[in-house]
Amino acid sequence: MKEQFDLITIGGATEDLFLTIDNYQIIDNPRDILAQKLLAIEYGAKTLAKKSFLGYGGGASNVAVAVARHGLKSTIITAIGDDQRGNNILKNLKSHGVGSHYVQVIAEQQSAVSVVLIGQDGEHSVICYRGANDLMTIDPNTIAEINSPWLYISSLSGQNWHKNLVNIFSSNKLIAWNPGQTQLMAGIAKLKKFLSKTAILIINHDEALQLVSTDTSLKPQQIKTYNQNIELLIKKIASYGSHLVIITKDKEGAWSYDGGELMHQPAYLTKNVVDTTGVGDAFSGTFIANFIITNNVRQSLRAAAQQSAIILKARGAQSWPPVKNIKYARITRGRNNRKRS
Numbered sequence: 001m002k003e004q005f006d007l008i009t010i011g012g013a014t015e016d017l018f019l020t021i022d023n024y025q026i027i028d029n030p031r032d033i034l035a036q037k038l039l040a041i042e043y044g045a046k047t048l049a050k051k052s053f054l055g056y057g058g059g060a061s062n063v064a065v066a067v068a069r070h071g072l073k074s075t076i077i078t079a080i081g082d083d084q085r086g087n088n089i090l091k092n093l094k095s096h097g098v099g100s101h102y103v104q105v106i107a108e109q110q111s112a113v114s115v116v117l118i119g120q121d122g123e124h125s126v127i128c129y130r131g132a133n134d135l136m137t138i139d140p141n142t143i144a145e146i147n148s149p150w151l152y153i154s155s156l157s158g159q160n161w162h163k164n165l166v167n168i169f170s171s172n173k174l175i176a177w178n179p180g181q182t183q184l185m186a187g188i189a190k191l192k193k194f195l196s197k198t199a200i201l202i203i204n205h206d207e208a209l210q211l212v213s214t215d216t217s218l219k220p221q222q223i224k225t226y227n228q229n230i231e232l233l234i235k236k237i238a239s240y241g242s243h244l245v246i247i248t249k250d251k252e253g254a255w256s257y258d259g260g261e262l263m264h265q266p267a268y269l270t271k272n273v274v275d276t277t278g279v280g281d282a283f284s285g286t287f288i289a290n291f292i293i294t295n296n297v298r299q300s301l302r303a304a305a306q307q308s309a310i311i312l313k314a315r316g317a318q319s320w321p322p323v324k325n326i327k328y329a330r331i332t333r334g335r336n337n338r339k340r341s
Contacts (some may be wrong), residue, residue, distance in 0.1 A: 002147040006072035006098060006292055010168060011060030011154030011180075012133045013078040013103075014112040015085045018277070019049040020318065022120050039117070053328040054090045055316030056276075057114060057131075059154025059178060062173075062278050062317045066285025066307075067152075072292060073097030075146070079106050079136035084109035086132070091148020094300030095318065096311045096318070102142065106132040122312065123272035126169045140167040149173060152288060154281075162190070169197050176200040176288050177242075178204030179207070187214030188240060202284045202293070205249040208233055231262060232257055244297065246285055256306060257296055268309035278317025283308045 024047070027038040041047045068076040076098055080086030082105050089111055093100050109132040112223065117125045134157050143151070151173045156164055161182055169175065177198045183191060184207055191211075195201065203211070210232065213223050216272050227235040230247060234257045238245045248254045253266040286307040290300035 002075065002145070004076050005146065005148040007062040007074045007150045007152055007288065008077060008146055008148045009064040009152045009154065010072060010077045010138065011156060012112055013061035013076065013080065013089050014056065014058040014114050014128070015088055016055045016114045016116055016316065017059045018053050018055060018118060020051040020118045021047060021049050024119065027128070041169065053315060054239045055318065056089060057278060057317040059281055060152070060178070061089070061093065062281035063152050063154065063285040063288065064093070065096045065318050066282055067289045069098045070286070070289035070293070072289055074091060075102060075148070077102045077104075077136070077138065079104040079132040081105070081106050081111040081132040083111055085113060096244050096325055102146070104136055105294070105328035106135050109135060112224070116276070122276050130157045136160070136164070138164040138167045140170050143168060143171045143173070144247045148248070150288070150292060151175045152269065152284070153177045155182065157182050162186070165194055171193050174199045176284075178202045179277040180285055184210045184214075188212070189214070189216070192240050198242040200244045200249070200288070201237070201242040202246045202287065203229065203237070204280060208237055208247050212236055216265050234262070246287065248280065252302060253258070255284070256301060259298070263298065263301065265305045267304050271311045272314045272316055273312045276312060279308050279311055281317060282311040301325055
C-alpha cells in the first residue's frame, strides 16, 4: 500500500543566507501601488552587515515543514541541483520529517539560493536565484498517484510553469494556492481557469492588488478603490472563482471570504520583531494544517495568526520557538454578511 500523506507541497526549496543591515534608506514610492516602498543602499559601495546566518526556505519547503510541525504527514515536489547546496536542502527537509521521495535532482544545475537582507525593524528583502527550481516538471500521473487529498502550490518559475499548473489542476485533489510573481505577472486572463478550480487561495494584500491590476475590465479608479477597501478587494478576487479566499495584510491581520461570509482575524500583538522572513508561509502552512484537522475556517485563521506572531520573534523561515506571551485576538465578522448556523 502506498504511503499516505495529508498534504503535498509543490514549489521552491532554497538555502538562505541572512544578512542584517542598518546602513540603508527606505524611499517612499506612492506612484506605484505595487512597489510603494523601496530599499536603497549606496550603488558601487560596500555595505557592512551586522549579523549573518544560514537557513532554509522556499514556499513549498516552508509550508511542508509547518504542516509537519502540526503532526501531519507532508511531502514535497521540488527540484534541487546535484550539488552540496542541494544535499543540505534535502537533509534539512528530512530533519523536519518532510517526505523527499518526489524531490527532483537536476544534473549539472545549481540548487536555489536566496540572500535575505533584514533591516532594523525586522522587515526583509530577498534576492532569489531559482536555479534548479526553474527546471522542475510535474507529471500528472505522479500527482494522481500520490496518496494525498490535498495539494499546496507555492511560487512556480521557469518556462514550464504554465504546463505544470495545467498538469497539477488536472488532478481531482483539493488545491490550496499561493501564486508567485511569475503567475501574478501573467495576469487574470491566464489564471482564471485555475482560480476557478482552487479550493483555498491565500495571497497578501500586495499580491491581491497585483492580480486585480491585470484585469483589463477594471478602470484605474477601481483599482485605487480596491487598494483602499480590502472588503471590496477580497470579494473581487473571490469573483474569479476560488471557493475560499484569504488575504493577509501585515499588522492589520487577515480576511477570509467564501462567497457568503466575510471574516477578519486581527493580527496578534508582537513586540521586538526579529525577522519577517517566512511569516506568510507560516500563516499558510498553519492555516492549511488546522483546516485539514478541523475543517473550521475561524479556528484555522486564529491559529495561523498566532503562529505568524511567534515566527516574527525567530530568525529564518523555519524556526518555531515555543508559544509565549501571545495576546489572543477575536475574530470578527464583516458587516452585512449572513450568519452561518
